Amino acid sequence: MQKYRDMGIKLTPQRLAILEYLEGNEDHPSADDIYTEIKKKFPMMSFATVYNTLETLKKRGDLVELTIDPERRHYDPDTRHHHHLICRKCKKILDIHRDFSIEIPEDQKGTFEVLGNHIEFYGICPSCKMKGE
Amino acid sequence: MQKYRDMGIKLTPQRLAILEYLEGNEDHPSADDIYTEIKKKFPMMSFATVYNTLETLKKRGDLVELTIDPERRHYDPDTRHHHHLICRKCKKILDIHRDFSIEIPEDQKGTFEVLGNHIEFYGICPSCKMKGE
């Protein structure tokens, strides 16, 4: 996240902790991951605060919500356009920074205004491949 | 779905109703959509039956679960490999049948075994564009 000196958002210790946790984080944590971690430092932390903060960051465009796991939402502080590689076994999510120029041909797109895209690659990660048969 | 004469699955009126509803359906319904519709014919229908049947079909490979909407799961009886176009406003989901040859370059993929991919295009559908400014 940009230096927390941001503008327009009230800085509280809880928010700072969340911002710090997210900064450079490439694990695509869930709200629960964040809550559990932050709670170590702030035992009074409430789940509502985590969700509220995530919502605020999302609205400001400093956080992206991923809809990859049907069980729970994951969050990605990397707001640059990129794609994901997901392990079918351990569910780990990896970033793919690469531009694939994909365009829907006119005849299928019609007047649908395409604003963007997101590719999910799925398969088996190295460590799972080693374990499993 | 292939002619219900399938093998290995016990045919019940409830299942037939669900199969019929799904046959050729391109609306990507949620469990609730299916439940609500089938309930008209079978007022005794239980939600558990819908979920059980969907699970069974999924296991047999006759149904694909879509993780596109963070609110609820959607189901697609079209099991051919294809992609989706999602309207940011009305959340409508459209099919894109087109092969995009996308490959992750070796240096990023490493020994990750990529089995497939799914592209989500998002934007504004024609009817929403017309309504909104």
Add this chain to the structure above:
DNA sequence: CACCTTGACAAGAATGATTCTGGTATGATA
């Protein structure tokens, strides 16, 4: 066709992620 076994059904309880509520506390600003 009658019987039997297995698996499907309904109803409702349980679970778990996310959202909401209401009252209190605290940054940011003057």
Add this chain to the structure above:
DNA sequence: TATCATACCAGAATCATTCTTGTCAAGGTG
């Protein structure tokens, strides 16, 4: 430092999905 908007916490509420249990019926067999 006083003010005020806004964030915080705790817990309740919501809602999709899963689980449980007792009952029943589909499909195969004789």
